[in-house]
Amino acid sequence: MVSFIVLVIGFVLLVWGADKFVEGAAAAARRFGVSPLLVGLTIVAFGTSAPELAVSATAALKGANEIALGNVIGSNIFNLLVVAGLSAVFCPLKMDKTLLRRDWPLSVGAAVLMLALMAAGGGLSQPDGLILLACFAAVMVAQIRPALRERAPAPTETVTMRGSLIALNIVLGLACIVIGGQCAVDGATGIARMFGLSETLIGLTIVAFGTSLPELATSVAAARKGQTDIAMGNVIGSNLFNILLILGASAGLHAIPVQTTGLIDALVLIVVSVLFYLPARRGKIGRGTGAVMALTYVCYTAYLILR
Numbered sequence: 001m002v003s004f005i006v007l008v009i010g011f012v013l014l015v016w017g018a019d020k021f022v023e024g025a026a027a028a029a030r031r032f033g034v035s036p037l038l039v040g041l042t043i044v045a046f047g048t049s050a051p052e053l054a055v056s057a058t059a060a061l062k063g064a065n066e067i068a069l070g071n072v073i074g075s076n077i078f079n080l081l082v083v084a085g086l087s088a089v090f091c092p093l094k095m096d097k098t099l100l101r102r103d104w105p106l107s108v109g110a111a112v113l114m115l116a117l118m119a120a121g122g123g124l125s126q127p128d129g130l131i132l133l134a135c136f137a138a139v140m141v142a143q144i145r146p147a148l149r150e151r152a153p154a155p156t157e158t159v160t161m162r163g164s165l166i167a168l169n170i171v172l173g174l175a176c177i178v179i180g181g182q183c184a185v186d187g188a189t190g191i192a193r194m195f196g197l198s199e200t201l202i203g204l205t206i207v208a209f210g211t212s213l214p215e216l217a218t219s220v221a222a223a224r225k226g227q228t229d230i231a232m233g234n235v236i237g238s239n240l241f242n243i244l245l246i247l248g249a250s251a252g253l254h255a256i257p258v259q260t261t262g263l264i265d266a267l268v269l270i271v272v273s274v275l276f277y278l279p280a281r282r283g284k285i286g287r288g289t290g291a292v293m294a295l296t297y298v299c300y301t302a303y304l305i306l307r
Contacts, residue, residue, distance in 0.1 A: 003194065007187025010180045010213075017176025018217035021047065024169030026227050027161040037096045040222070040233020041103060041143055041240075047174045048214035048234060049241045051182070069124070069256050071211060072247045073265045076111070076239045078212040080272055081297035084235045086216065087223040088290025094228050095280050103236045104280070106139055108273045110243040115266040123258040129251030136244035177214040184213055232285075261307070272296065 021044070029039045052075050087093060113135065117128045124132075161169075215238050222231035250256065279289050 003190030010183030013180025018221040021173030036229040040230035041237035045237025051211040085293030124251040132248030
């Protein structure tokens with residue numbers, strides 16, 4: 001019974017926190033005259049990647065870096081197929097030209113680099129981690145510098161939220177998202193154990209799903225508010241953060257051994273990233289495409305369970 005209560009509390013915190021976080025992030029974009037896409041790619045993406053950072057850093061410090069790798073790849077596949085897919089089901093996602101021209105290809109490139117480094121050395125070494133971190137710094141410069149050059153202060157009448165309230169919404173919303181995500185994972189794991197599911201199955205499904213709940217809650221909330229740039233920027237930005245920053249830092253702390261299944265999962269990430277980039281290039285991910293993306297994740301999960 002306690003697990004069910006914890007699960008419900010987690011979902012309530014996630015939904016409420018995501019709503020406040022998106023509201024604050026959108027207001028911040030208006031106040032500072034930067035695009036909602038940049039806010040989604042940076043502030044929102046970093047905030048919703050906090051659970052992945054916590055899990056991967058803990059795994060690295062304990063020398064269990066296989067968890068860090070599985071967490072990153074699994075979360076990225078979930079972000080692209082489920083977070084973007086369900087967001088599109090709620091509200092078709094209009095694609096920003098910059099995201100299509102620069103950021104989505106960068107996320108594919110990051111995944112290709114990760115796979116190449118893993119295949120070349122049978123895993124990710126500490127120098128490989130430094131390479132990923134250097135690429136992360138370069139990506140941040142490529143995203144932020146043009147946006148700051150082009151930014152223009154918004155007319156004061158469009159900024160309806162005080163600066164202190166913007167900060168409160170962002171901080172409080174993010175805190176609720178992180179705590180709610182942890183409660184949801186704990187509750188779901190407890191329920192799974194009640195029904196006798198294996199620890200391996202729990203890790204492959206519930207924990208991977210749980211660490212991506214902040215991205216899901218935030219992007220769906222953004223899509224429902226019509227902030228599709230924040231919704232999609234969060235997905236692509238989180239995927240870049242996960243590979244280049246989180247996996248780079250984890251490998252920098254401790255070399256990561258890679259099994260064959262890890263290489264296969266990395267290849268799956270690349271394939272789905274390219275596959276769904278093609279319809280997105282037409283300028284929109286519609287409800288039909290979003291449903292296909294979510295269904296693809298269901299098939300991938302079935303494969304994980306059976307292998």
